[in-house]
Amino acid sequence: MLQRDMVSDISVKIRTLAEEKNAVILAHNYQIPEVQDVADIVGDSLELARAAAERREGVIVFCGVDFMAETAAILSPEKIVLLPAPDAHCPMAGMITGGEVRTLRERFPDAAVVAYVNTTAEVKAESDICCTSANALKVVESLDETQVIMLPDRNLARYIARFTTKEILPWEGYCYVHDRMNSEDVRRARADHPDAELLVHPECRPEVIDAADFVFSTSGMVRHICTSDRSEFIIGTEPGIIHQIEKRCSGKKAYPLSSEAICVNMKKTGLKKVIRSLESLTPRVIVPDEVAVRARVAIERMLHI
Template identity: 65%
Template sequence: MLADDILRLKRERNAVILAHNYQPGEVQEVADLRGDSLELSRAAAREEAEVIIFCGVDFMAETAAILSPEKRVVMPAAGASCPMASMITARDLRGFKEENPGAAVVCYVNSSAEVKAESDICCTSANGVEVVASLAEETVLFVPDRNLGRYVARFTEKKIITWNGYCYVHDRYTPEDVSRACALHPEAEVLVHPECRPEVIDLADGVYSTSGMARRAKESPSREFIIGTEVGMNYRLKEENPGKEFYPLSEKAVCLDMKKTTLERVRSALETLEPRVTVPEEVAGRARVAIERMLSI
């Protein structure tokens, strides 16, 4: 069986398999750890494994390589990328800073290593509010996600100027989707991701990162939930909460790049230790500063 081959190769290679919450269910099943991108990268840095098999998209594997430069990081799905991360380049960001001198740059971790290297500090979907509050500057350039930046702006009096990037999965949700799902499941608690549009967030019972959704699902007395994030998250939620029901806000909420990982590709990655993900040290060093500044908060 494929799963047996993967477990054997993992032991032989002294590898750890990481799977993002949006990965296919069968990939999550063979993973040692699953979670959000930064959560996984931090965990990988603590592991004694020599090889990190990162089942996700490019910026996630880059972050793991930045935080674990002594380890070999392999991403099974070559070419799996984040469209939102591709919406801004390092050159774009340098121009954005020139247009807004004196502003601090907060970079969502869903971004390339080159963009992180041009930023003052990184943030996640869970800690964006705290990161912005930690800054002395009164004007903040928030890249690349406009929706997350708008959500963070609700909790600060600082001026936040957002880049016009977005996650196509979350940006696609509409208030009509919420109304339709609530009509079908009137007792369900509505949880949405902060990458959603403001008008969708306004209709939710709670706004959480994927890790936050996992915690809320366990702690909430509710027995039914409507989940406003990529459909892969429902696999984890259902597995961790037997007896509770989870419904996607929309069945169309699928990240095609996240679904490029297959068990065959995981096995191949363990056999060949390719495709390897590396980040040049001159970029990694500066990106690491922005990430570690966030982690120190």
């Protein structure tokens, strides 16, 4: 943990370097607080994908995990995309390969393939369209096909299946952070905070979703809390989001549904790594053209919805 004065000094240096290098710093809601505070934009996967496509800076510093930086590189091939923590992988993204998507297409030739943005570039390239937790239902409903393969998150797929007449075929992947939350966590949190509203992420298990008051993406949680008349909330997602809630939702109190639901990979980015990345313009994320061209189609289809 860095001392407060050191954090301040490094943060100032990062902002100076970002201006000199014509760089924008994007950070996911699950990043450590000091990284969130130094970023230009903090948000969920959908917000950051949009920012990567729309910002004019020539350098994108992505404080997140590998698939997010890949998405930025696909959308902005002319830009330098940096991932300060190159070992920040998403385990769920690794639960399906492009070859497995091709096999699914052979088995279900009439089905559309919807790839969660939490997938590799190779998987996106084999898919028809991407989605995030915030727009998954809109994406599914936009398709002409009545049969839809959703991958890789089984919990998100089964949640979306509740709201559509289309046949949803889930892949058996999962987010280990959200999937480990259970009914006992809900019982304990409700007992500890009886006046709090329970908000959970659609990557949670069905039993947790059934017990929730609302289901939102991470940024959806922040928006709901900031505008709600309630003052206390239990948050069924990675607790890094609580920093944004405290910053943006004055007077509101948020408690984690599970204090053990930590995404280790999201915590690998620190200020020192950000500053080294800006100084050297490395590690750079490059997606091969033959993959990027096809993956871009799926991502842009999502962004147009």
